Amino acid sequence: MVQAYILIQTEVGKASTVADIIGKIPGVMQAEDVTGPYDVIVRAQADTVDALGRLVVAKVQQVEGITRTLTCPVVHL
Amino acid sequence: MVQAYILIQTEVGKASTVADIIGKIPGVMQAEDVTGPYDVIVRAQADTVDALGRLVVAKVQQVEGITRTLTCPVVHL
Amino acid sequence: MVQAYILIQTEVGKASTVADIIGKIPGVMQAEDVTGPYDVIVRAQADTVDALGRLVVAKVQQVEGITRTLTCPVVHL
Amino acid sequence: MVQAYILIQTEVGKASTVADIIGKIPGVMQAEDVTGPYDVIVRAQADTVDALGRLVVAKVQQVEGITRTLTCPVVHL
Amino acid sequence: MVQAYILIQTEVGKASTVADIIGKIPGVMQAEDVTGPYDVIVRAQADTVDALGRLVVAKVQQVEGITRTLTCPVVHL
Amino acid sequence: MVQAYILIQTEVGKASTVADIIGKIPGVMQAEDVTGPYDVIVRAQADTVDALGRLVVAKVQQVEGITRTLTCPVVHL
Amino acid sequence: MVQAYILIQTEVGKASTVADIIGKIPGVMQAEDVTGPYDVIVRAQADTVDALGRLVVAKVQQVEGITRTLTCPVVHL
Amino acid sequence: MVQAYILIQTEVGKASTVADIIGKIPGVMQAEDVTGPYDVIVRAQADTVDALGRLVVAKVQQVEGITRTLTCPVVHL
Numbered sequence: 001m002v003q004a005y006i007l008i009q010t011e012v013g014k015a016s017t018v019a020d021i022i023g024k025i026p027g028v029m030q031a032e033d034v035t036g037p038y039d040v041i042v043r044a045q046a047d048t049v050d051a052l053g054r055l056v057v058a059k060v061q062q063v064e065g066i067t068r069t070l071t072c073p074v075v076h077l
Numbered sequence: 078m079v080q081a082y083i084l085i086q087t088e089v090g091k092a093s094t095v096a097d098i099i100g101k102i103p104g105v106m107q108a109e110d111v112t113g114p115y116d117v118i119v120r121a122q123a124d125t126v127d128a129l130g131r132l133v134v135a136k137v138q139q140v141e142g143i144t145r146t147l148t149c150p151v152v153h154l
Numbered sequence: 155m156v157q158a159y160i161l162i163q164t165e166v167g168k169a170s171t172v173a174d175i176i177g178k179i180p181g182v183m184q185a186e187d188v189t190g191p192y193d194v195i196v197r198a199q200a201d202t203v204d205a206l207g208r209l210v211v212a213k214v215q216q217v218e219g220i221t222r223t224l225t226c227p228v229v230h231l
Numbered sequence: 232m233v234q235a236y237i238l239i240q241t242e243v244g245k246a247s248t249v250a251d252i253i254g255k256i257p258g259v260m261q262a263e264d265v266t267g268p269y270d271v272i273v274r275a276q277a278d279t280v281d282a283l284g285r286l287v288v289a290k291v292q293q294v295e296g297i298t299r300t301l302t303c304p305v306v307h308l
Numbered sequence: 309m310v311q312a313y314i315l316i317q318t319e320v321g322k323a324s325t326v327a328d329i330i331g332k333i334p335g336v337m338q339a340e341d342v343t344g345p346y347d348v349i350v351r352a353q354a355d356t357v358d359a360l361g362r363l364v365v366a367k368v369q370q371v372e373g374i375t376r377t378l379t380c381p382v383v384h385l
Numbered sequence: 386m387v388q389a390y391i392l393i394q395t396e397v398g399k400a401s402t403v404a405d406i407i408g409k410i411p412g413v414m415q416a417e418d419v420t421g422p423y424d425v426i427v428r429a430q431a432d433t434v435d436a437l438g439r440l441v442v443a444k445v446q447q448v449e450g451i452t453r454t455l456t457c458p459v460v461h462l
Numbered sequence: 463m464v465q466a467y468i469l470i471q472t473e474v475g476k477a478s479t480v481a482d483i484i485g486k487i488p489g490v491m492q493a494e495d496v497t498g499p500y501d502v503i504v505r506a507q508a509d510t511v512d513a514l515g516r517l518v519v520a521k522v523q524q525v526e527g528i529t530r531t532l533t534c535p536v537v538h539l
Numbered sequence: 540m541v542q543a544y545i546l547i548q549t550e551v552g553k554a555s556t557v558a559d560i561i562g563k564i565p566g567v568m569q570a571e572d573v574t575g576p577y578d579v580i581v582r583a584q585a586d587t588v589d590a591l592g593r594l595v596v597a598k599v600q601q602v603e604g605i606t607r608t609l610t611c612p613v614v615h616l
Contacts, residue, residue, distance in 0.1 A: 118305075497595070
């Protein structure tokens with residue numbers, strides 16, 4: 001199982017709606033609005049890095065109002 | 078009371094208009110054009126971090142011509 | 155209560171130790187190693203923005219091996 | 232007269248001291264701690280751009296604990 | 309002969325298609341999807357720096373869905 | 386007299402045209418295409434910082450295809 | 463098997479030595495000097511994301527002269 | 540002949556000295572202090588991209604007080 005934080009930038013004024021919609025995507029554990037260089041921070045998980053990449057591209061990035069996503073996989077060192 | 082600087086990037090050619098409009102929003106104390114990686118720097122205040130977040134999303138980001146805002150809350154250490 | 159994500163960059167080779175130590179600081183709910191532009195992502199909470207700022211400066215940033223922290227307060231829009 | 236915001240990054244744990252010392256430099260109107268990608272935001276003024284540059288290099292940057300300064304001159308468009 | 313890595317950001321949801329199309333451009337040796345601040349990393353070569361610049365502008369950047377490219381020429385020190 | 390470098394990002398595929406047009410603006414001394422995080426680097430001059438800001442906003446940023454400009458005034462320390 | 467690009471910043475003047483040493487680490491397929499915001503670009507592989515993270519932290523980041531590494535795992539979408 | 544801009548960040552308080560020393564290096568045509576995210580902007584030239592890389596690594600980066608250089612080769616599109 002691979003877990004990751006996804007740091008998201010949205011179009012101005014869209015952060016709240018984006019967080020609400022992403023929070024309902026299967027595999028997403030939490031989606032919250034934040035201030036600073038990112039607008040929404042998401043925690044998600046998938047079976048593999050490739051499945052995580054597909055979750056981001058096929059589900060998360062399909063949400064209207066997102067301009068950039070930055071996926072940070074959790075690693076156990 | 079929470080105070081913050083809001084560092085704003087605008088569409089090219091829109092900085093001056095954006096600063097003028099933001100300067101009239103209640104809660105905004107100052108809005109100035111600058112050169113460098115940001116185009117407008119705003120100083121604002123609100124009762125709580127959540128109210129500040131709503132001021133940015135519901136008022137500041139509604140101004141046409143803004144592409145990114147970066148909110149930096151002032152902290153008293 | 156104010157919650158925040160703290161995105162941390164560490165000296166090379168220090169990420170694992172930094173995450174372990176931060177995870178034991180009161181107020182810190184989770185500290186994990188990640189890959190990408192940040193090395194450790196922390197979730198913390200405090201009573202106010204000022205208390206959160208003091209937690210970061212007086213506790214988190216005292217951990218040896220940290221080079222930059224970026225605090226992103228959670229907002230409820 | 233040229234005015235500017237100076238966005239400052241400090242060594243971890245030094246933000247508060249840096250802001251206190253900079254606040255006493257002649258030409259500096261305000262110096263505050265913030266959260267986010269910058270640690271201290273300063274407002275300063277000088278007679279010319281060159282004088283502003285010298286204020287930053289000869290006075291502000293001499294304060295121990297500063298790692299980067301980003302000067303954003305205010306412009307009146 | 310000049311070789312380079314081209315780090316590419318795409319519109320959300322376009323990374324896979326962009327990598328497929330770029331991979332077929334003459335002079336491009338490899339084009340892969342990645343996670344992190346970039347979406348696609350390309351390896352390409354050309355006869356000169358100017359020819360490399362033209363390859364990027366006239367061929368790579370013409371692919372629909374690209375928002376930014378960052379060319380990093382390989383140097384032999 | 387104030388001189389400055391203006392670091393410009395353009396829409397993909399527009400760098401060459403943007404450099405050509407900017408090179409003909411009065412006050413612009415040189416405009417060249419580059420590779421890396423910026424697409425065009427311009428050298429310009431004006432009587433004051435405010436006049437320089439107006440040159441950037443009223444002339445340079447009016448050129449179609451520009452997405453961001455970063456003005457770096459030259460200082461004599 | 464997980465593959466990744468590792469974008470590396472080095473201390474000034476160390477890029478060439480860093481690339482030479484990293485190129486000999488097992489799991490590293492290629493290490494080259496580049497110009498631009500990064501100094502060395504490495505291609506590596508490991509069995510899992512966790513093993514890749516350990517390769518970066520335990521082997522690559524131990525090379526003297528490295529200041530930042532940015533790991534970009536390859537994903538097959 | 541390859542020409543390039545080299546955007547330089549220095550240790551705080553070192554910009555002026557760095558610019559003076561770099562300005563005397565053969566192959567460097569101009570070195571000026573600037574405000575903003577960079578501290579010194581240099582214009583240099585060499586016979587090839589590799590020679591330019593060596594000029595940066597072997598000469599420019601040897602100047603004490605430099606923390607980062609970003610080389611942007613000029614391209615003729």
